[in-house]
Amino acid sequence: MRITLTRLKSFHHLADIRRLLSGIIVTVGLVVVLVQCFGIPCPKAVCLSPPVNVSVLVLTNNSNETEVSVVKTEMNYINLSDDDVVISKDKVEELNVSVIGRPNVSLENPKMAVERSKSDSNLVLVRSKGSRKGNVLSMRQKRGGAVSISQMKSLLIQSLSSLHSPKPRWSSARDSEMLSARSEIEDASVVHEILGLNSSIYRNISKFQRSYNLMEKKLKVYVYKEGEKPIFHNPKPRGIYASEGWFMKLMESNKKFVVKDPRKAHLFYIPISIQALRSALGQDFQTPRNLADHFKEYLDLIAGKYKFWNRTSGADHFLVACHDWGNKLTKMHMRNSIRSLCNSNVAQGFRIGSDTALPVTYIRSAESPLENLGGKSPSERKILAFFAGSMHGYLRPILVQLWENKEPDMKIFGPMPRDREGKKKYREYMKSSRYCICARGYEVHTPRVVEAIINECVPVIIADNYVPPFFEVLDWEEFAVFVEEKEIPNLRNILLSIPEERYIGMQARVKMVQKHFLWHKKPVKFDLFHMILHSIWYSRVYRIKTR
Numbered sequence: 001m002r003i004t005l006t007r008l009k010s011f012h013h014l015a016d017i018r019r020l021l022s023g024i025i026v027t028v029g030l031v032v033v034l035v036q037c038f039g040i041p042c043p044k045a046v047c048l049s050p051p052v053n054v055s056v057l058v059l060t061n062n063s064n065e066t067e068v069s070v071v072k073t074e075m076n077y078i079n080l081s082d083d084d085v086v087i088s089k090d091k092v093e094e095l096n097v098s099v100i101g102r103p104n105v106s107l108e109n110p111k112m113a114v115e116r117s118k119s120d121s122n123l124v125l126v127r128s129k130g131s132r133k134g135n136v137l138s139m140r141q142k143r144g145g146a147v148s149i150s151q152m153k154s155l156l157i158q159s160l161s162s163l164h165s166p167k168p169r170w171s172s173a174r175d176s177e178m179l180s181a182r183s184e185i186e187d188a189s190v191v192h193e194i195l196g197l198n199s200s201i202y203r204n205i206s207k208f209q210r211s212y213n214l215m216e217k218k219l220k221v222y223v224y225k226e227g228e229k230p231i232f233h234n235p236k237p238r239g240i241y242a243s244e245g246w247f248m249k250l251m252e253s254n255k256k257f258v259v260k261d262p263r264k265a266h267l268f269y270i271p272i273s274i275q276a277l278r279s280a281l282g283q284d285f286q287t288p289r290n291l292a293d294h295f296k297e298y299l300d301l302i303a304g305k306y307k308f309w310n311r312t313s314g315a316d317h318f319l320v321a322c323h324d325w326g327n328k329l330t331k332m333h334m335r336n337s338i339r340s341l342c343n344s345n346v347a348q349g350f351r352i353g354s355d356t357a358l359p360v361t362y363i364r365s366a367e368s369p370l371e372n373l374g375g376k377s378p379s380e381r382k383i384l385a386f387f388a389g390s391m392h393g394y395l396r397p398i399l400v401q402l403w404e405n406k407e408p409d410m411k412i413f414g415p416m417p418r419d420r421e422g423k424k425k426y427r428e429y430m431k432s433s434r435y436c437i438c439a440r441g442y443e444v445h446t447p448r449v450v451e452a453i454i455n456e457c458v459p460v461i462i463a464d465n466y467v468p469p470f471f472e473v474l475d476w477e478e479f480a481v482f483v484e485e486k487e488i489p490n491l492r493n494i495l496l497s498i499p500e501e502r503y504i505g506m507q508a509r510v511k512m513v514q515k516h517f518l519w520h521k522k523p524v525k526f527d528l529f530h531m532i533l534h535s536i537w538y539s540r541v542y543r544i545k546t547r
Contacts, residue, residue: 146464147346149482155346156472159353164545165315166336171547172311174220174266178544181214185541196526198512200505201478208473212526215537221257222265224302231276232298237519240447241275241322242363243342243532246519248273248320250529257533267316267338267540268308272298274323274330288328296333312336315543318536322358324443338539340532342445347465354543356535359469359517359528362447369519375431375456378507384409385460385495386433388416388426389448392441395462399439399488410492412437430455434503435481435495437462449480450517458506460495462488470516470531472538479509 147155168175188210192199199205227233235249236242248271251258259265277291303309309317318338319330326341331349344350344357363369375381384407391397391414403412411429416422430436436452440463449468452459459480461468468476476482483494498506516531523529 146484148484149477152346152352152467152471155352159351160472160542163351163353163543165540165543166313167545167547168312168315170311174264174316175544175546177218178266178541179546181211181218182541182544184214185211198509201475201509201513202473203475211538211541212530212534215534216256219257219267219533219537220259220265221251221254221267221269221533222260222262222308223252223258223269223271226302226305227271227298231272231280233271234273234276236273236275237366237369238363240360240362241342242366242519243358243361243528244273244275244320244322246361246363246369247340247529247532250523251533254523262306262308265308265316267318267536270298270302270317270319272319272321274321274326277329278323278325288325291325292329292333295329299333315545316540318540320358320532322360338536340536343443344467344469345444345465346467350467352467352471354539356532356539357467357469357471358532359450360445360447361450361517361519361528363519369521372427373454373514373518378434378504381432381434381457382409383411383429383433384492385435385437386411386429386457387437387439387448388413388429389439390415390441393443395485395488396439396441399437399462399491402489403491407492427455430457433457434507435460437491439463440466440485453510453514453517456507456511456514458503458510460491462491470535472535473531474513474516479506479513481506 185207188206191206191209194205194209197205197209202208233248233252235247235252236245237249238245251269252271262268272295277295281291281294299309299314314334314337317334318340319334320340321330322342324343326339327343327345327349330337330339339355340358341350341355342358342360344355346352350357361369365371387399388411389396391400400412400414403410404414406412411433416426430451434457436448436455436457436459438446438448438452438459438461440446444463444466446463449459449461460483461480462483462485464485468474468480481495481498483491487494515526516528518527519529520527
């Protein structure tokens with residue numbers, strides 16, 4: 001009996017040891033997971049992560065000028081997530097870099113925090129903590145650089161010949177009609193001038209004219225009736241996300257393209273407002289993933305009620321979304337569909353040749369969408385470049401840091417007053433400037449591109465990886481300037497290097513392209529409503545696949 005009790009005690013001790021060891025293993029595993037998820041700063045050079053190659057853009061300021069230099073080095077830190085990387089001051093000194101801040105910047109703080117951006121740019125703002133405008137260092141982990149506008153052209157050409165939708169489950173007469181349209185577009189007769197259109201602003205005016213005319217003649221769209229307000233069927237034609245509201249309003253009331261019988265439709269419109277989805281459910285659904293799951297419930301509803309989604313796996317369905325989260329919320333569940341997005345960032349899942357780029361139109365009056373149209377002639381525009389706006393994102397603070405109050409012909413400001421006088425002054429600057437700076441904010445898109453066109457100012461787009469609206473049709477380099485983010489220090493020289501004759505031609509073409517970026521209460525030929533619809537039609541025509 002005594003031996004039995006001794007063995008039982010030993011057994012209990014072994015069980016306790018096993019439980020203790022299990023607890024230690026679980027604790028260590030949890031610590032490893034937390035380090036991998038969130039990362040920790042490295043006060044010294046000895047870290048668990050391998051060295052990472054980085055480029056450092058150093059802004060050294062004195063009373064007269066700002067010097068910019070690039071230093072490449074290797075830095076070690078533990079940070080496997082997208083959270084901020086913290087660099088100690090001794091690391092800056094270790095780079096053998098002399099960093100002199102502006103008068104309002106204190107370098108006594110031992111840590112410099114990297115402000116991570118959502119872009120794949122090579123530039124990330126680093127500012128001294130506690131300083132509002134202390135942009136003393138910029139760094140970006142090397143990730144292959146930005147996609148240039150010429151590379152986007154190549155991607156577009158490749159996509160038109162190789163990118164196809166999933167094969168439909170069964171054939172449809174509508175598919176044959178779309179294939180026929182593609183053949184007619186490809187065989188379009190060569191024309192150089194068309195009444196009301198100038199060939200210089202288009203990639204191929206012959207194909208565009210043929211495609212547009214076929215759209216007007218053949219295209220039929222079915223608008224799903226399912227969904228309740230305020231998320232569905234509730235257009236908001238004012239504000240910064242007005243594009244999705246105006247399109248919804250004009251599409252649902254259209255009698256030329258919309259059909260009541262879905263069997264006659266070439267395309268199917270999902271009348272959702274991502275802005276309304278975010279506003280209505282934002283408190284309960286805090287992340288894009290949760291909102292995407294709610295959106296998926298709607299797709300499941302129409303897929304269960306109708307046969308059309310399942311026939312093509314959604315390839316003939318489309319939505320129009322201008323909210324920043326439009327890409328995140330739809331890229332999984334509408335991966336085969338056509339998405340017209342303001343946030344057309346090719347580095348974040350925007351698909352050239354499949355998705356279409358939606359212009360951002362900031363409409364202040366739904367009753368007067370065409371107010372304040374036009375601007376001064378080239379000879380009357382005495383300001384070289386103008387920008388004003390909130391310090392959203394990592395890029396604009398660098399722009400203002402480098403160019404505010406530096407040259408008399410560079411009117412670069414932070415936010416202007418939002419009262420009536422401030423808005424009037426903003427418009428006057430645009431109408432009096434040769435070039436209007438369209439610098440990205442939190443995301444790549446900005447309403448300044450369309451604002452510049454409306455005010456007949458040549459847009460200067462500074463947003464790496466941004467695909468401009470109607471890219472498949474318009475030759476943007478004929479009426480806009482694209483500047484890589486890393487070239488901001490050379491901005492003035494780049495603009496001054498453009499010959500006068502070239503500028504006058506670009507400004508004239510801005511006026512020619514203007515008609516494509518205007519909303520009308522009753523849509524007119526070649527206006528913004530028709531151009532958005534044409535982009536969607538064009539995408540489907542070139543991606544369609546039959547059995």
